[in-house]
Amino acid sequence: MTAPMLISLEVNGECVDAHVLPRLNLADFLREHLKLTGTHIGCEHGVCGACTVRMNGEIVRSCLMLAVQTHGASVVTIEGLSDSGEIADLQAAFRDRNALQCGFCTPGMLVAAQDFLKQETEPDRERIREHLSGNYCRCTGYQAIVDAVETTARARMGRKP
Amino acid sequence: MKVASTNPDGLTVLDRPNSYIGKVVPRPNLERLMQGRGLYVSDMELPRMAHVVFLRSPHAHAKIIGIDAIEARHMPDVIAIVTGKELATVITPWVGVLSHLKGLKSAPQHAIAIDRVCWQGEAVAAVVATSRAVAEDAAEIVRVEYEELEAVTDMRTALNPETPMIHPSLGDNLAFERNLDAGSVDAAFAESDEVVEADFIFGRHTGVTLEPRAVVADWNVAEQRLTIYQGTQAPHMVQNIAALHLGLTDSQVRVVCKDVGGSFGIKVHI
Numbered sequence: 015m016t017a018p019m020l021i022s023l024e025v026n027g028e029c030v031d032a033h034v035l036p037r038l039n040l041a042d043f044l045r046e047h048l049k050l051t052g053t054h055i056g057c058e059h060g061v062c063g064a065c066t067v068r069m070n071g072e073i074v075r076s077c078l079m080l081a082v083q084t085h086g087a088s089v090v091t092i093e094g095l096s097d098s099g100e101i102a103d104l105q106a107a108f109r110d111r112n113a114l115q116c117g118f119c120t121p122g123m124l125v126a127a128q129d130f131l132k133q134e135t136e137p138d139r140e141r142i143r144e145h146l147s148g149n150y151c152r153c154t155g156y157q158a159i160v161d162a163v164e165t166t167a168r169a170r171m172g173r174k175p
Numbered sequence: 176m177k178v179a180s181t182n183p184d185g186l187t188v189l190d191r192p193n194s195y196i197g198k199v200v201p202r203p204n205l206e207r208l209m210q211g212r213g214l215y216v217s218d219m220e221l222p223r224m225a226h227v228v229f230l231r232s233p234h235a236h237a238k239i240i241g242i243d244a245i246e247a248r249h250m251p252d253v254i255a256i257v258t259g260k261e262l263a264t265v266i267t268p269w270v271g272v273l274s275h276l277k278g279l280k281s282a283p284q285h286a287i288a289i290d291r292v293c294w295q296g297e298a299v300a301a302v303v304a305t306s307r308a309v310a311e312d313a314a315e316i317v318r319v320e321y322e323e324l325e326a327v328t329d330m331r332t333a334l335n336p337e338t339p340m341i342h343p344s345l346g347d348n349l350a351f352e353r354n355l356d357a358g359s360v361d362a363a364f365a366e367s368d369e370v371v372e373a374d375f376i377f378g379r380h381t382g383v384t385l386e387p388r389a390v391v392a393d394w395n396v397a398e399q400r401l402t403i404y405q406g407t408q409a410p411h412m413v414q415n416i417a418a419l420h421l422g423l424t425d426s427q428v429r430v431v432c433k434d435v436g437g438s439f440g441i442k443v444h445i
Binding site: 035037045046050051052053054055056062064091092093096105108109110112114115116117118119120121124150151152153 | 210
């Protein structure tokens with residue numbers, strides 16, 4: 015099984031058809047074939063979380079998925095979440111709290127944080143930390159990131175931060 | 176001093192260039208980083224760019240008896256397989272000393288090992304191909320024959336006469352020594368009411384950035400100029416070192432540093 019395979023999927027709302035090698039992972043497909051380089055590759059074995067994307071509504075490590083596994087799926091990357099405005103408030107909270115330095119972890123962190131915010135209605139710091147525990151940040155430390163997610167959760171609940 | 180309020184644009188003293196003092200100013204790069212629209216080195220792709228994978232030593236100390244890359248060289252999409260001897264014709268060895276640490280010793284280090292490897296993970300060959308995946312495939316079929324030598328890994332026995340010298344040209348295994356004499360230690364212990372002894376063992380530690388190291392280098396043969404795109408924290412040092420070891424003038428080397436995914440001191444190096 016080494017010949018290219020045809021896949022059809024939806025990426026950030028657009029239909030994509032591509033011939034890909036079966037061994038190509040989703041992160042490389044997004045970055046190299048679609049030039050969506052906001053999905054970062056840190057560890058390439060599912061530990062650091064920098065490559066986190068949304069697939070069919072669930073967050074996945076794109077370095078641990080093969081591109082052929084996304085046939086028929088809907089994938090949303092950081093570029094899609096940014097352009098749709100879905101995480102504009104979360105990004106504003108990250109900016110206000112300076113919850114990033116080098117920014118390499120940030121796309122994955124935002125995708126994972128948005129997944130938390132969609133599931134949880136209570137801005138519980140322990141739950142935020144648990145949900146983001148698969149995303150490494152090496153510069154800032156997690157305090158500001160947790161603060162930004164908590165602030166966003168409170169704002170979305172209609173409370174004052 | 177009274178600030179004139181006749182400015183038709185409604186500008187005030189706070190709009191002067193120094194008015195940032197005391198203000199919180201959001202960093203201008205945050206938006207692109209948060210939208211996944213930064214430009215880290217591995218996001219770059221130049222036309223007809225090749226990828227290199229380094230075949231690395233599994234041994235901490237070994238002689239390189241031979242490198243058989245004939246089969247790998249003939250794989251489709253493999254551009255070149257370069258050994259240490261071949262690379263040494265275009266790049267001089269690096270000596271890693273620091274001017275502010277007088278007496279620090281460092282044996283000349285080739286970009287790729289020649290005849291002998293001195294640590295586990297030292298590069299023994301560079302595999303260049305049209306993609307990283309092909310380069311990794313080719314690296315798997317390069318055969319390197321080693322003769323293992325005794326590894327020196329324990330600081331406490333490194334200076335014993337029976338311990339092999341890793342770099343005989345340095346005279347011993349001591350890279351650097353700094354003595355701090357703050358008074359008579361023996362006397363202080365002798366006069367103490369009680370002396371507590373403990374051994375402390377420290378693990379190796381280093382900066383661990385989330386972005387791995389990455390370099391894209393573009394040699395323009397017509398202009399005789401090298402452009403290096405690197406995630407580094409010291410572009411001028413990279414320019415200087417690259418020029419020095421490649422036999423170029425500084426003005427032939429341009430180092431471009433865009434977004435860097437963490438440096439922590441380790442990305443001053445090439």
